[in-house]
Amino acid sequence: MYDFAIIGGGIVGLSTGMALSKRYPQARILVLEKESQWAFHQTGNNSGVIHSGIYYKPGSFKAKFCRDGRDSMVKFCQEYGIDHEVCGKVIVATDEQELPRLENLYQRGLENGIEVKRISPQEVKEIEPHVSCVGGIRVFSTGIVNYKQVCLKYAELIQQQGGELRLNTKVLKISPNGKHHVLETNQGNFETRFVINCAGLHSDRIAKLGGVQPQAKIVPFRGEYYELTPEKRYLVKTLIYPVPNPEFPFLGVHFTKMIDGTVHAGPNAVLSLKREGYTKTDFDLKDFAEVMTYPGFWKLAAKHADEGIQEIIRSFSKAAFTRSLQKLIPEVQAEDLVPTHAGVRAQALMDDGKLVDDFYIVPGNNSIHVCNAPSPAATSSLEIGKAIAAQIAQHSDMPAVVS
Known part of the structure; x- marks a missing residue:
């Protein structure tokens, strides 16, 4: 019997496993991934950007998780020697009509507590000599990293804490068993007290297997x-971005x-x-x-x-x-x-x-389903994991260690 079973071995699933292992050091934690390696899909094919959070609506989960997640991701990479670089980026307007939108973006950056600076075309060229623009913003806190390396470290830390990781294990059915769940997979059955669905591209389908009807479909x-x-x-x-x-x-x-x-x-x-x-x-x-x-x-x-x-x-x-x-x-x-x-x-x-413009997390019967975790989920992964672990605390009577 496991205390927590996580479906999905991308960066959100693994960060959740790591957060749970810290919060509940005595818990039996299981992470199931249907592919032969961690971070096989969205995480392993993204741009590798540590986002600043400038684009997101002030007060949204995206804005908060990204701003805090950027800091915690850089700190994590420093602590564990993962290659990364806080190189910053420029966002540029390529014609006069884009300048009002650029200014709105600058103001949003200020509202989100991000270090941003208006820069002239000449100042843009000092940073990116080959860019043509009529104005720009410099975002200092943007960085780059290999998120597959981050995921491998997450997995290693889960194992060090006693968690069990299983690759090549696809969940086919979720059956209730009293207050528990039985996960039927291609590698046998696993019984757990609590299910956390971090299945990414298949998260809505896994939610339905667990008896939850999310009000959205994955496209x-x-x-x-x-x-x-x-x-x-x-x-x-x-990094060089246009005005969105x-x-x-x-x-x-x-x-x-x-x-x-x-x-x-x-x-x-x-x-x-x-x-x-x-x-x-x-x-x-x-x-x-x-x-x-x-x-x-x-x-x-x-x-x-x-x-x-x-x-x-x-x-x-x-x-x-x-x-x-x-x-x-x-x-x-x-x-x-x-x-x-x-x-x-x-x-x-x-x-x-x-x-669905923000993170979308749906509670179920002794379960939580992450049904939308788009960019900046990788940047925010440490914060998302902690937030999910905190939500689970409302449904679990297990003794927690809260730092």
């Missing part, structure tokens, strides 16, 4: 990236220096035809049918039809993708870009077509 969006060729990496020193369109839920294509020295450009955002569909040809009939028959998707598609069409064009046209990047760095040419890995974002979508 997968693929983000496709190019990488600058080695001889063109000099074009980017840190507040009406569109994605940030737009940008340049990201990775912790290994490579430079990624992207992503666009297109509907994935499979929840774990990392290429254009990946297709799953069940996943596709769920989206196509979901009214919320069509309401979202109608609202953002123009932007959606542009994203699809960028997906199939390298020339169009390159033109988007040239708004930031005019020198970039198509031959400077080579395709690299894509990521798939698990985006929770409501029936009315509204995207």
